[in-house]
Amino acid sequence: MxxxxxxxxxxxxxxxxxxxxxxxxxxxxxxxxxxxxxxxxxxxxxxxxxxxxxxxxxxxxxxxxxxxxxxxxxxxxxxxxxxxxxxxxxxxxxxxxxxxxxxxxxxxxxxxxxxxxxxxxxxxxxxxxxxxxxxxxxxxxxxxxxxxxxxxxxxxxxxxxxxxxxxxxxxxxxxxxxxxxxxxxxxxxxxxxxxxxxxxxxxxxxxxxxxxxxxxxQPAEVSAAGDDEVEIPVGEVRLKGCLTVPEGAAGVVVFAHGSGSSRHSPRNTYVAGVLQQAGLATLLFDLLTTEEEPRRAKVFDVELLAGRLAEVTGWVRSRPEFAGLPVGYVGASTGAAAALWAAADSDADIAAVVSRGGRPDLAESRLGDVRAPTLLIVGGRDTKALTRNRRAETSMRCESRLVVIPGATHLFGEPGALEAAATAALAWFTEHLVPAAAPSG
CATH class of the missing domain: 3.40.50.2020 (Rossmann fold)
Known part of the structure; x- marks a missing residue:
């Protein structure tokens, strides 16, 4: 034929x-x-x-x-x-x-x-x-x-x-x-x-x-809210980001991606969509510029990445639509280390942190200073990460919890694995981030 x-x-x-x-x-x-x-x-x-x-x-x-x-x-x-x-x-x-x-x-x-x-x-x-x-x-x-x-x-x-x-x-x-x-x-x-x-x-x-x-x-892809491409000045560089703000947002979640990834990470984009549908604003941004990405030393410079995350958080808080709203972090791989490092600053005031397949060991010296309630999500078949995250949880003094997704590997690519991770992240932010937005009586 x-x-x-x-x-x-x-x-x-x-x-x-x-x-x-x-x-x-x-x-x-x-x-x-x-x-x-x-x-x-x-x-x-x-x-x-x-x-x-x-x-x-x-x-x-x-x-x-x-x-x-x-x-x-x-x-x-x-x-x-x-x-x-x-x-x-x-x-x-x-x-x-x-x-x-x-x-x-x-x-x-x-x-x-x-x-x-x-x-x-x-x-x-x-x-x-x-x-x-x-x-x-x-x-x-x-x-x-x-x-x-x-x-x-x-x-x-x-x-x-x-x-x-x-x-x-x-x-x-x-x-x-x-x-x-x-x-x-x-x-x-x-x-x-x-x-x-x-x-x-x-x-x-x-x-x-x-x-x-x-x-x-084809019709446009459906999303929970309109996405705005933004550029954020950080020191001598400008970092590109994607900001999504649902109407009446109850909080803001800033995403720190892992090594080799970007603001277009399909896994972070999926998790962000779940949070957006629940009424949370999200910011996905590039921790490194295009010129910096091929330099492995930059990719694993957690202190540099955490510093940039902190500056981007300041930019978020300076925007009128986010005045008074609590801020949370989602970090993956090295981005999770940067999120924990940044959250450990004495004036960070981060309401909650979620680490998905993270490398908290890269922020080991700072874990005891993190005060934000922290959720560590790990795949059950990601044995190295599981060991690292269990050790990290014992080093933390704040409220923390380890959630293991059965059968999942590092990238949560198995059927239902990423959905389970996103559901766990949403539950954590619902418990810890959204209450922080409620006015005190």
Whole structure:
């Protein structure tokens, strides 16, 4: 059953996916060839369209190593990092080598994301069904890496779809995805191009045009309140942020993201949305500038990050709409260390802190000075973080609680894990932040 071209293949593939119409679906095309196919699928399902940009981490070349070794992992937007620890150990890759390879991969992901979307943030995936679409799945390496990345971004269900898939890749993918949808499995040569009459190369410009058309034809993503892009002066730099203020907000929660992430972190965005719907204002901002992000020393300079968080908190309190409102912090990974460090200042006056998958050990010397009620949320399978957070809780003198999300790993990518973490955070702020907004009688 040859396809005339990618448009024809996309329309036929959409027919096999029509049962998804009406669900909370996001369609992601693997650039470049997968995007024309994904456009037709998204149109038929009346679903938003985006690209999934993945950077695979290749094993460093050595004479005694196969040229096509398995990847060490993959990086995605929003600071997502997925590692294949057995491959890293077997290849004896040092931390410095891994950091260098990761840095190059992230730079390429950022370059391609800007090329395809310009300044538009990626669509949020947390809690949604994600349909990954390519024009053909030969080795399956890109599709498998994309699956790992979208799960790390909180996707509730992952469907991989393609007009054609090789038998070997189909067998491997069926063990990694919730559903695999392919119109053709196999072929005499195993080459995707044999299934198309017209398989001409897709240009960057075509991808950009299809994404723009999809944005024009789809309704805007629904949010609890309008988002305002802001720039916050901090010392000699200006930090970009996203401020959301529901009507009658009872408090403000400032988010400090983890290493390698940004204000567009899909996990923090999801948690922020839960808080916004409950009437809390949120500020997600970049702790580092674009020029600073590649410098690992800056990423782990918790004192610098905490100082910036404190200055941003002062900026929040200076705004008239927040006069007298209590302020809380949500921190993830290194951002949690910065939040605890900042909350330990004698004049911080922070009403509550939530750490999600945090590194409180990086603020160990300050934990005894934190007075804000603190919730530590950790995944049950994130053993290193669990040990660190248990030790941190014993060092704290303020009211604190450790919540373990069963079956969750560091990024809370498992079905229901991020939702459980967000629910716990909301309950903590409802208990400790919202009462602080009530006038004393």
């Amino acid at each position: 040859p396809f005339t071209d990618r448009v024809d293949a996309g329309r036929r593939l959409a027919g096999r996916l029509r049962q998804l119409r009406g669900e909370d679906v996001v369609v992601l095309g693997l650039p470049r060839g997968g995007v024309p196919v994904a456009f037709e699928v998204a149109t038929a399902l009346d679903a938003p369209l985006d690209v999934i940009i993945v950077g695979k981490l290749g094993v460093p070349a050595q004479p005694d190593r196969p040229k096509r070794s398995p990847a060490m992992g993959a990086v995605g937007e929003g600071g997502v990092l997925v590692l294949n620890e057995p491959v890293i150990q077997q290849a004896d890759v040092s931390d410095a080598q891994l950091a260098e390879i990761e840095g190059r991969a992230r730079a390429e992901v950022d370059r391609r994301a800007h090329r395809f979307r310009h300044d538009r943030p990626p669509l949020p995936l947390a809690g949604r069904t994600v349909v990954l679409v390519d024009d053909g799945i030969a080795t399956g390496a890109s599709a498998r890496a994309a699956c790992q990345v979208v799960r790390a971004q909180g996707a509730a269900r992952v469907v991989v779809a393609g007009p054609v898939c090789s038998p070997g890749s189909a067998a491997e993918l069926e063990n990694e995805v919730d559903e695999l949808v392919c119109l053709e499995i196999g072929g005499r040569t195993g080459r995707v191009t044999d299934f198309y009459d017209d398989f001409r190369q897709v240009s960057d410009e075509e991808v950009v045009d299809l994404l723009r058309r999809a944005v024009r034809e």
